Amino acid sequence: PPGWLKWYIEQMAGEDPRLCAQFRHNMLSVDMAPAVKDIGVPTLYIDGDRDSHLTPEWRKMLEHHPKVRMVRLEGPGIDLCYARPEACMTQVQSFLKELKLWAN
Numbered sequence: 001p002p003g004w005l006k007w008y009i010e011q012m013a014g015e016d017p018r019l020c021a022q023f024r025h026n027m028l029s030v031d032m033a034p035a036v037k038d039i040g041v042p043t044l045y046i047d048g049d050r051d052s053h054l055t056p057e058w059r060k061m062l063e064h065h066p067k068v069r070m071v072r073l074e075g076p077g078i079d080l081c082y083a084r085p086e087a088c089m090t091q092v093q094s095f096l097k098e099l100k101l102w103a104n
Contacts, residue, residue, distance in 0.1 A: 009085045020079050028053055043068045044095040052077030
């Protein structure tokens with residue numbers, strides 16, 4: 001809807017970086033490998049081109065999964081959505097348009 005992108009960017013910019021860091025730390029401690037094979041819907045994974053926490057095994061698993069689209073953007077692998085919110089939203093919108101889930 002109109003204004004959503006601006007709202008999203010403002011929300012991302014207003015988050016406490018310590019909360020984001022703790023969230024990221026907690027996510028990294030979970031082994032999601034068993035669940036990746038069960039992904040049955042189109043999935044977008046956006047990663048930065050530096051400081052990524054993806055192991056080579058994880059990257060290979062995601063890159064070769066038929067339902068996962070990997071996108072690498074210039075920027076930090078950690079908290080890329082805060083560093084480059086507009087670029088991330090562009091990727092999300094493009095992905096949703098291709099799935100016919102985004103009208104704009």
